[in-house]
Amino acid sequence: MKTVPPVAEKGLLPLALTMAEAKPETVFKPPSTDQDFVVGKVASAVGQVARVAASLTGQDRMGSWLVRCNIGRMSFVVDPGLYALGSPNSGSPVLVTANYKMSFDQLRGALPGRDCWLLVLDTKGINVWCAAGKGTFGTVELYDRIIASRLTEVVSHRKIIVPQLGAPGVNGLGIKKHTGFQVVWGPVLASDLPAFLDRGMKAEPAMRCKGFPLAERMALVPVELTQVVGKTCLLMLFFLIFSGLGGGHSFWEASLDMGLFAVLALLAALVSGTVLVPLMLPWLSGRAFSIKGMWTGLFSYLFLVAISGLVSPARIIGPLEAVAWLLMVPALSSWLGMNYTGASTYTSRSGVRHEMLRAIPVQAAAGSAGFLCWLAARFWLT
Amino acid sequence: MKRGGFFRYIDNVVTLELDQGLCTGCGICQEVCPHQVFSLDHGKARIVARDNCMECSACARNCPVQALRVEAGEGCVRAIINELLGREGECC
Incomplete structure (x- = not known):
């Protein structure tokens, strides 16, 4: 990972970490395979990538319930970085999410039988929407994470799917300009992702609305x-x-x-x-x-x-x-x-x-x- | 009922502003808005449901010509109290 370039055009991404500023252990370390949901490894152009289970276990669900009751809230996180779901190759879609485990679980649980890359941003364990409001699910973090995981080598296409609720923090055009990746805004709900992918990454208007059901x-x-x-x-x-x-x-x-x-x-x-x-x-x-x-x-x-x-x-x-x-x-x-x-x-x-x-x-x-x-x-x- | 049309907060308070003169009609605001605030008419964005806006700033953050302006922030009592008292604190 020593080929990571410093952030170009500082005026536009003023806060992005350069190699010198970044703490290597927090920013550039690949995700640990010692996490409960990691079930193996997948080969990629940049080496082995941790593969995650596509179905949630009772333990995952229990964790979500406890967190809902404010128990274990701050330790309900996953390592940021690149993961594989199924057996993705260089043509598979890339989906971005937060490192709050509930956000991550909803994403991996919503895509049974699919082959995707999951790019997890370091939002300090906060969900996508709240983190986008605070700016931790943001342009700079996404930029750094794309560079650090060498996404341009992992996939041959230049599209990443970012959840629509991440838009308050992420400037899609800035990402395109600085990394070459076009941000495609995914649906509000992870459960709409299969339909979204099947329609050629197009969201129905209803998939773009945030409701507040009972x-x-x-x-x-x-x-x-x-x-x-x-x-x-x-x-x-x-x-x-x-x-x-x-x-x-x-x-x-x-x-x-x-x-x-x-x-x-x-x-x-x-x-x-x-x-x-x-x-x-x-x-x-x-x-x-x-x-x-x-x-x-x-x-x-x-x-x-x-x-x-x-x-x-x-x-x-x-x-x-x-x-x-x-x-x-x-x-x-x-x-x-x-x-x-x-x-x-x-x-x-x-x-x-x-x-x-x-x-x-x-x-x-x-x-x-x-x-x-x-x-x-x-x-x-x- | 279509999702999102069910809830509406206080009228005539949001700070969202659109400068139609700058707008190029790219439609990104309409795409990222979670509350259907915008529509596209004759190649320009238009605010059609201003009071649906929750000031998340997704539109302003992504507008390529800075035609949108909004005083962004969290609609959360604790965050506003912390802000008024000038202290750091948790919201969500």
């Missing part, structure tokens, strides 16, 4: 939950303790007296904001996610009030306490719902800013007013 919306819920569950539990504890400090009974009696309902109300807010908003996203009134979250919070609170007699028949919540949670549950749910914008596939930065600047003051005001009502109900009006 399964995809719900797959992102566990990660969102793990990020807020701890804080919600702390809040619950806080309300249990504060509830115990007032009310004129023993600590435990007083704690359960208003604290139990507080725990249920916070749980309702958590579920409304992080589960119901994604679940019912297209059907909730309002474009802003904070409004959607406000609605789910309001409805689940009313539902909670309606069934609270069944949960603790001995105690009916007081009017001021009811008002307190009427303010706090929708406010919290609205905040949590608004956070789901980051997981969604169609919210713009300008839109999120617009919504935040308007929603956060209202959420904060409602939350504070609700908390004051709750304190009054606990300490002054008992």
Whole structure:
């Protein structure tokens, strides 16, 4: 690999690594064959290339499930570089992806019985779309990876298929100009790749659209939950303790007296904001996610009030306490719902800013007013 | 229902701009856009669904004549808070 040339025309690819700047172990080392999904080697013009399994194992799927739950997220990576799928030759297509293992697995699992080259970019374990937004799935990284894997020697054609969602980071014409490879924008979904290849690398208009189907919306819920569950539990504890400090009974009696309902109300807010908003996203009134979250919070609170007699028949919540949670549950749910914008596939930065600047003051005001009502109900009006 | 037509975010906020005078009608913007913002009319790109735009900047990054401009960024609360507080942080 000592023939790698320094990046020409620095003005156009100012950040590309030259041989002198690059860390050899991170940039130019071929992928290790000691990865679980490597099943052999394929000969190419530049030597042996690691061949990957075209079907996913239970272990691969388990890894994806764990990552969905925020476990092992940062180590769910594959070595960047060139891989072979099936038995590719110099005429086989080249498909580019990220080194997040879930992205890589979706790609290799989508092409049973096909012979392709897979070029994996170093995106620090981030998926294609997010990495393209950050620039790590980018023109410079693609350029470096094409040069480092000596792709011009591996294949005789001059086309590479880059996922369309990589386009925010990759300037296709720049790649063509500097490497000779024409970037062909692949479909949004890896599962459309066989049809795309069979139609001579042409995508139907529907293959170019990013939707947000129910399964995809719900797959992102566990990660969102793990990020807020701890804080919600702390809040619950806080309300249990504060509830115990007032009310004129023993600590435990007083704690359960208003604290139990507080725990249920916070749980309702958590579920409304992080589960119901994604679940019912297209059907909730309002474009802003904070409004959607406000609605789910309001409805689940009313539902909670309606069934609270069944949960603790001995105690009916007081009017001021009811008002307190009427303010706090929708406010919290609205905040949590608004956070789901980051997981969604169609919210713009300008839109999120617009919504935040308007929603956060209202959420904060409602939350504070609700908390004051709750304190009054606990300490002054008992 | 065709994919992508189901969801729409807040109207009249996106920063996308197209200079039709520069446009050569190559169609790359239409190809890379994940939300069908563009169409091609009489050899020029046209913004037909501006409010579908999520400011991913795929079009602007790939426009050969820099006819497109967009203030790109992640539509993500955590990213914007980090940005407002001037700190580095994770989004997705």
